[in-house]
Structures are given as structure tokens and as C-alpha cells.
Amino acid sequence: MPAVLEISGLEKTYRSRRRGARKALDGFDMVVESGEVHGFLGPNGSGKTTTLRTLLGLIAPNGGRMTLLGQEVPAALPQVAGRVGAIVESPQFFPNFSAHDTLSLLAEAGGVQKQRVTEVLELVGLRDRATERVRTYSLGMKQRLAVASALLKKPDLLILDEPANGLDPGGIREMRTLMRGLAEAGMTVLLSSHILGEVQLICDSVTIISRGRRVAYGAVAEVLAQHAGGGVTVRLESAEDLSVAAEILIAAGARVTPDHDRLVVSNVEKPAWVTRTLAERGYYVSELAPVKVDLESVFLELTQTAPVAGQARQVDDSAVAPAQGGWGV
Ligand SMILES: Nc1ncnc2c1ncn2[C@@H]1O[C@H](COP(=O)(O)OP(=O)(O)OP(=O)(O)O)[C@@H](O)[C@H]1O
Numbered sequence: 001m002p003a004v005l006e007i008s009g010l011e012k013t014y015r016s017r018r019r020g021a022r023k024a025l026d027g028f029d030m031v032v033e034s035g036e037v038h039g040f041l042g043p044n045g046s047g048k049t050t051t052l053r054t055l056l057g058l059i060a061p062n063g064g065r066m067t068l069l070g071q072e073v074p075a076a077l078p079q080v081a082g083r084v085g086a087i088v089e090s091p092q093f094f095p096n097f098s099a100h101d102t103l104s105l106l107a108e109a110g111g112v113q114k115q116r117v118t119e120v121l122e123l124v125g126l127r128d129r130a131t132e133r134v135r136t137y138s139l140g141m142k143q144r145l146a147v148a149s150a151l152l153k154k155p156d157l158l159i160l161d162e163p164a165n166g167l168d169p170g171g172i173r174e175m176r177t178l179m180r181g182l183a184e185a186g187m188t189v190l191l192s193s194h195i196l197g198e199v200q201l202i203c204d205s206v207t208i209i210s211r212g213r214r215v216a217y218g219a220v221a222e223v224l225a226q227h228a229g230g231g232v233t234v235r236l237e238s239a240e241d242l243s244v245a246a247e248i249l250i251a252a253g254a255r256v257t258p259d260h261d262r263l264v265v266s267n268v269e270k271p272a273w274v275t276r277t278l279a280e281r282g283y284y285v286s287e288l289a290p291v292k293v294d295l296e297s298v299f300l301e302l303t304q305t306a307p308v309a310g311q312a313r314q315v316d317d318s319a320v321a322p323a324q325g326g327w328g329v
Contacts, residue, residue, distance in 0.1 A: 002070040004188045005032040005055070010064035013051050014214075026212035028064070032157075032190055032205075037183045038218070039203035040192040041295070043303050047212040048192045052088050052161055053293045059291040069156060085150030090143075095135035098127050099160035101143050102134065103152065120148040124178060137228050142170030147178065158182060159190045176202045196296040206295070210303040220295065227298040229289035231266035233259070234274055236286050245283050252277050262289060283322055 012025040024047045024222070032038040053059045055066055056073040066073050068080045093102050105116040121127045124144040134142065143163055150158060156276050163179075163324045164172045172195065176250050179189055179202050193199050199206060200222070206223055208216040235247055239261050246256045246263055256266040265274055 003031045003067070003299045004069055005030065005190065006052070006065075007031075007055070008065050010051065010054065010066065012047075012059070013062050024212055025054070025061070025064075028212055029214050030120065030207045030217070032188060032285045035183065035186060036204040037179055037191060037201045037202055039108055039199035039206040040209070041194075041196065041206060041299055042192075042201060042209035044194075046209045046303065048209060049088065050212075051162055051209070051213075052159060052192065056084075056086055056159070058088070082153050083156045084159065085153060085155035085157070086161075087146045087150050087163065088159070088161045090165075091146050093142065093145060098131045098133055098135055098139075099141075099148070100130040102145065103148055103188060106149050107152055110152060110175045116152055116154070120151045122212065123151060123181070124148040125174065138171065140167050140174055142224045143167065143171070143175065144178065147175075151248055155187065157188045157190065161192045162194065163191060164193060164195050172198060183235040185300070196294070196299055200295040208299060208302055215302045216298065216317055222296060224293050224295065227293055227301060231264060232268065232271045232274060233287075233289050233291055234263045234265055234278075235261060235287035236278075245270065245278055248278060248281050248283070249274065249277050262287075266291070 007028060007030040010025045010028040012023075014022045014024055016022075028047060028051060030040075030051070039052070040048055050059070054061045055068065055073065057077045062072075068076070069083055071080050073080065095107060097105070099121060100117065103120060104114065106112075107114060107117050118127070119128045124147050126141060126144055126148060129137070129141065134145065137145065147158075147160065147163065150160075164175050167175060176198060179191065183189055183204075191203065193201070203220055205219050206217065207214055208223070216226070218226075234245070242258060242261070242263060246252060249256050249263070249265055253267065254265050254277075257264040268274055271288055271290070275288060280286055
């Protein structure tokens with residue numbers, strides 16, 4: 001089965017008279033297979049939104065190839081648009097309309113049967129509040145309404161840019177359940193996010209982007225395994241000896257980072273080497289454990305910039321206000 005989404009060598013340079021040329025995508029590649037929830041991770045300004053907007057024909061690329069559901073885009077967008085639901089940036093809704101009114105209006109405009117409105121309200125868990133005005137909704141409910149609008153056309157692929165942005169833990173959990181439910185029902189979901197723990201929990205596979213280039217991709221477990229790096233954490237019988245032990249290991253060629261009452265040691269071939277090197281100098285290890293990697297540490301290692309929710313930390317020192325836009329119906 002061909003990939004649901006394939007991007008190769010995508011290039012995008014923004015040009016403005018004031019700021020000059022800025023390369024947002026620099027030969028970016030991505031593959032999303034059918035039926036998976038795929039996480040699209042990257043620090044602020046790394047090119048996620050530019051990728052999604054380019055894919056959806058909202059901006060033109062300067063080079064590269066893209067396919068959606070096996071067809072070349074942007075040329076085939078009119079043919080595939082009905083099979084792709086997307087939310088890129090938070091869509092705005094009329095605050096005085098209810099969820100039901102909002103979806104009915106969108107369904108009518110998009111030639112979707114009325115009955116589908118009830119179905120999507122049920123799917124996103126808004127049925128009980130469907131007749132209340134949107135202005136009374138929590139942020140999580142508004143996000144779910146946005147997802148509902150993207151689901152109206154029963155898309156094969158759902159693209160969501162930061163769907164959990166600004167949500168509290170309860171809202172994030174609801175969004176997670178919703179995503180998994182959609183994937184189980186056979187939909188492919190592409191999810192851009194900064195919430196690495198979330199991506200690790202709900203995504204089958206992941207693409208990590210940094211400075212407009214793909215820096216890692218594959219099944220989440222594989223990406224984690226590739227970057228486990230054989231590091232170990234070391235505790236000594238006496239915590240006072242940690243700094244001397246660190247010096248010994250560094251002098252012997254290891255990379256060492258102190259972490260409270262232990263050392264995180266990497267660049268070692270075998271854990272036993274650490275025990276032996278220290279014992280030879282009279283320092284005895286009381287605990288030696290492999291470093292547990294999570295997506296967050298892989299992300300930090302690969303992109304060398306911490307994701308800070310709601311904060312515009314840019315890889316190229318520049319900041320641009322995000323544009324508003326929705327897509328799908
Ligand atoms: N309309 C624009 N004009 C000029 N530069 C832009 C424009 N949109 C984005 N950029 C720049 O392109 C780069 C990539 O931005 P993009 O919004 O795609 O990143 P992102 O990964 O989605 O970031 P965030 O997580 O903050 O939304 C950044 O340097 C950004 O400043």
C-alpha cells in the first residue's frame with residue numbers, strides 16, 4: 001500500500017523586503033504510512049507549520065515533491081481534498097453559535113449529509129453540550145469542535161497542528177483518547193506537537209524536524225532505541241566521591257554529566273568498563289543502570305533546543321506571528 005503522505009526534498013524560503021530571505025524548509029523528507037498516528041515534532045520555528053501549510057496548498061514550495069493519498073500535490077489537491085481533514089492553527093468559530101449550528105453550517109457548505117453532524121459530535125464527545133453556545137465551551141471543547149469540523153467529510157487522513165496546545169491535563173487526555181479512537185477506526189492521523197510525552201504515548205511513529213530538515217524518523221520505539229546510546233547512570237558508595245569519579249571517567253574518554261546523587265555516563269562501550277575503571281582507582285560503584293531514554297531527551301539531543309510550550313524559542317532567532325487558518329470542509 002502506498003504511503004498516505006510522502007514528502008521528499010521539500011524547500012521553502014520566505015522572502016520579505018524587511019527581513020530578506022529565510023529558509024524554513026531545507027530539503028525536508030517525511031513518510032506517513034496508512035493507519036498510524038504519526039507525531040511531527042520540532043522546536044518552535046523548525047518548519048512544522050510551513051510543511052503542513054505547503055502540503056495543503058496554502059503556500060507554494062520552492063522545490064521538492066509531495067504526495068497525499070498517493071497523488072502528487074498541489075496538482076491533485078482538488079481530487080484529494082475531500083479525503084483529507086486538517087486543522088492548521090486554531091480555527092475561529094462564531095461564539096454565539098452552538099457546536100451543532102456550527103457543524104450544520106459547515107456540513108451544508110461542504111455538501112455533507114446532516115446526519116454526519118450527529119455522528120461527529122458523538123465521535124468527539126460533544127453530543128451532550130451540542131446545543132450550547134461555543135462561547136460557553138472550554139478550550140478543550142473548542143479543540144474537539146475543530147476536530148469534529150475536520151471529520152465531517154470522513155477523511156482518510158486527519159492532519160492536526162498542535163491539537164493539545166493550551167489544554168489542561170484533562171483536555172490532553174480527552175484529545176489522546178480521541179486520536180487513538182480515530183486511528184483504531186482506520187484513520188491515519190498526523191499530529192504536530194511540542195508535548196513529547198503525549199507523542200510518546202499516542203503515536204506509533206514519529207518524524208523529528210530541526211531547522212527545516214528531518215533529523216530522525218521511524219517507529220517511536222525504534223527512534224528511542226537508536227538514541228539510547230548505551231549510556232549508564234552510576235551511583236557510588238560515597239556521594240562525596242562523585243566529582244573525582246567524574247574526572248577519572250572523563251580522563252579515560254567517557255562523557256559525564258552529574259545528575260544529583262549520580263553521574264550519567266555515555267560514550268562507553270560496556271557498562272562493566274565504568275565499574276572497572278573506577279575500581280582500579282579505589283572508587284566502588286553501588287548502582288549501575290542503563291539510561292532510560294524518552295522522546296524528550298532524544299528530541300533535545302537532536303534539536304539542541306528545549307521545547308517550551310507557548311514560548312517562541314526560535315532556531316534562527318526570528319519570530320513571526322502565526323497566521324490563522326483552518327482547512328478541511
Ligand atoms: N509568513 C512567513 N514569513 C516569513 N517567515 C516565516 C513565515 N512563516 C514562518 N516563517 C519562518 O519560517 C521558519 C519556520 O516557521 P514555522 O512556523 O513553519 O515553524 P514551526 O515549526 O511551525 O514553529 P511553531 O512550533 O512555533 O509553530 C521560522 O523561522 C519562521 O520564523
